Amino acid sequence: MSRRKGSKQLILEFFLSKIGKVVESREIQAASGGAVEWARRVRELRNEEGYQILSHKDRADLKPNQYLLETDRRLPAFKRNISKETRAWVLERNGYTCQMCGAAAGDIDPFVPNRTVRLTMGHIVDKSKGGDDSPNNLRAVCMSCNEGLANTGLPKPDRIHLLAQVRRATIDDQRALLDWLLKKFGSKNTVDNQ
Ligand SMILES: [Zn+2]
Numbered sequence: 001m002s003r004r005k006g007s008k009q010l011i012l013e014f015f016l017s018k019i020g021k022v023v024e025s026r027e028i029q030a031a032s033g034g035a036v037e038w039a040r041r042v043r044e045l046r047n048e049e050g051y052q053i054l055s056h057k058d059r060a061d062l063k064p065n066q067y068l069l070e071t072d073r074r075l076p077a078f079k080r081n082i083s084k085e086t087r088a089w090v091l092e093r094n095g096y097t098c099q100m101c102g103a104a105a106g107d108i109d110p111f112v113p114n115r116t117v118r119l120t121m122g123h124i125v126d127k128s129k130g131g132d133d134s135p136n137n138l139r140a141v142c143m144s145c146n147e148g149l150a151n152t153g154l155p156k157p158d159r160i161h162l163l164a165q166v167r168r169a170t171i172d173d174q175r176a177l178l179d180w181l182l183k184k185f186g187s188k189n190t191v192d193n194q
Contacts, residue, residue: 007035012045015053015069025065042067047084050074054118057088059106060096070118082121082133090138091119095184098142104180111144118143 014031015023025039032038045051053069056062096105096119103110103117110117122141125131157165166177 007032007038008041008044011035011038011041012049012051015045015051015067016072019069019072022062022066022068025067028067043084050076052118058118059116061106070115075120082138086133086135086138087121089135090121091140093135094119094140097140098145099139100141100145103142103144109142109144120146122146 011028011032014028028042029035029038032041035041042053046053051069051074052071053067054062055067056064059068062068091105097103098117098119099122101110105117105119107117109115119140119142121138122145123131123133124137124139131137166174169177
């Protein structure tokens with residue numbers, strides 16, 4: 001028991017000393033004092049204690065053996081009950097995109113330029129109004145929207161205005177959009193060689 005507590009505490013201290021830096025699994029294991037179950041301890045810090053330790057499941061730019069603690073702020077307890085499976089399902093359903101402002105995980109945060117977009121679970125019907133933690137009442141929301149930095153959820157753009165915006169954008173931005181669309185819809189073959 002004391003050994004278990006010890007390795008979790010060591011891992012936490014390691015993450016807190018590396019806030020904002022990508023760390024690899026072997027570093028975490030070394031910091032834990034060589035604990036065999038270091039990955040379980042990381043999950044406990046995340047799911048039970050609310051430390052927002054990100055992995056490749058949260059951020060496409062992280063490799064499977066990489067982790068990142070961006071802040072020492074812990075999620076409030078009510079957000080921790082949502083299972084990993086539910087979270088993954090909701091993120092997948094929402095295309096890893098904030099359902100309020102449209103920012104995608106890993107993008108530069110439109111509201112806080114020096115951080116990247118991190119998605120969290122938002123409730124469609126607020127808990128205070130009787131909403132629950134079921135997948136159908138959850139949606140992907142970025143930290144900025146979650147913190148109320150974006151005051152209003154933008155309405156979804158209609159097609160005419162969206163296309164007009166794209167035509168007005170710079171070539172670089174249009175190319176970035178094309179890259180994103182190709183990534184989202186797959187095969188490059190259909191649009192190559194035009
Ligand atoms: Zn957002």
